[in-house]
Amino acid sequence: MASALAACAHAPRGPAAEQAVASALDDFHDAAARADEERYFAHFAPGGVFLGTDATERWEIPAFRAYAHPHFARGKAWSFHATRRAVIVRGDQAWFDEDLETQNLGPARGSGVLSLRDGKWLIDQYVLSITVPNQRFRAVRDLLAAP
Numbered sequence: 001m002a003s004a005l006a007a008c009a010h011a012p013r014g015p016a017a018e019q020a021v022a023s024a025l026d027d028f029h030d031a032a033a034r035a036d037e038e039r040y041f042a043h044f045a046p047g048g049v050f051l052g053t054d055a056t057e058r059w060e061i062p063a064f065r066a067y068a069h070p071h072f073a074r075g076k077a078w079s080f081h082a083t084r085r086a087v088i089v090r091g092d093q094a095w096f097d098e099d100l101e102t103q104n105l106g107p108a109r110g111s112g113v114l115s116l117r118d119g120k121w122l123i124d125q126y127v128l129s130i131t132v133p134n135q136r137f138r139a140v141r142d143l144l145a146a147p
Contacts, residue, residue, distance in 0.1 A: 045122035
C-alpha cells in the first residue's frame with residue numbers, strides 16, 4: 001500500500017498530467033493512421049480491453065490484435081482524429097472522452113480509462129461509439145429492430 005501511495009505522490013498532476021494523457025491518445029491514433037501495429041498496441045495496458053461499435057465487440061487485446069493485424073499488415077488501419085477531448089486525472093488514473101473525425105465511420109466518440117504505469121499512460125479500456133443525433137434515434141432504433 002505504501003508503494004502505491006508513493007507512486008501517486010509522484011504522478012504528474014494538473015495540466016501536465018492531462019497533456020501527457022492527451023499526447024498518449026494522439027500517439028495512439030497516429031499509430032493506427034500510419035499502420036504502426038507495434039506502437040498502436042504498446043498503448044494498451046496488460047489486461048486492456050477495446051469495445052468496438054458493434055454490440056458483440058468486447059475485445060481483450062490479444063484477440064483485438066489478431067483481428068486488426070491484417071489491416072495493419074496491409075499498411076492501412078484506420079484514421080481517427082480527435083476534434084474535442086476532455087481528460088480527468090486522479091492520481092495514477094485518467095478518464096477521457098473525445099469526439100472523433102473518422103474516414104469510414106463519420107462522427108464518432110471515444111472514451112475510456114488509462115493508468116500510469118512505470119511513467120507511461122496506458123489504455124485500460126477504450127470505448128468506440130458512433131453518435132446518433134436525438135432527432136434520428138427512432139429511425140436508427142427501427143432499423144436495428146428490423147429482421
